[in-house]
Amino acid sequence: MLFEHSVHPVVVKSVQKGVLQHNGFTWEVLGPSFEYAEELSKKSKRFHFLFHDCLDGIAPEQHEMVIEDFFAVLTATGASMLSEIYEGGFKNLRVMIKQIEFLHPETREIVTELIWNLMLGRVKLEEKQGERTDIEKYQEN
Secondary structure: OOOOOOOOEEEEEEOOOHHHOOOOOOEEEEEOOEEEEEEOOOHHHHHHHHHHHHHHOOOHHHHHHHHHHHHHHHHOOOOOOOHHHHHHHHOOOOOOOHHHOOHHHHHHHHHHHHHHHHHHHHHHHHOOOOOOOOOHHHHHH
């Protein structure tokens, strides 16, 4: 979901949350087929928007490296969900800053921007606002 697709993705319901929902063993089944969601959750849409907002300024061939480095920074915290990263607060922030030092020089700036957006609560703030979010505006274009 992080990269653009030429076809509309199919969203399978999962009993897990966050990154863990990508494990096929957690997908919901009814009879011989999967249970499908009509669309991504609001949180997933916000996360998708956050990525694309930051990735817009770099060459498509660099996207994979940025995403690999971004997840290397996140997994260094030991968290499996974004909420766990938020709960870890400054401890997780220190771990992520240390991990950023080991990134590819060409991805360091964009990954740092993604991490700061997450840690400053950009995703959470948009969720709490009563007005239209940047994502809703983005989807109109």
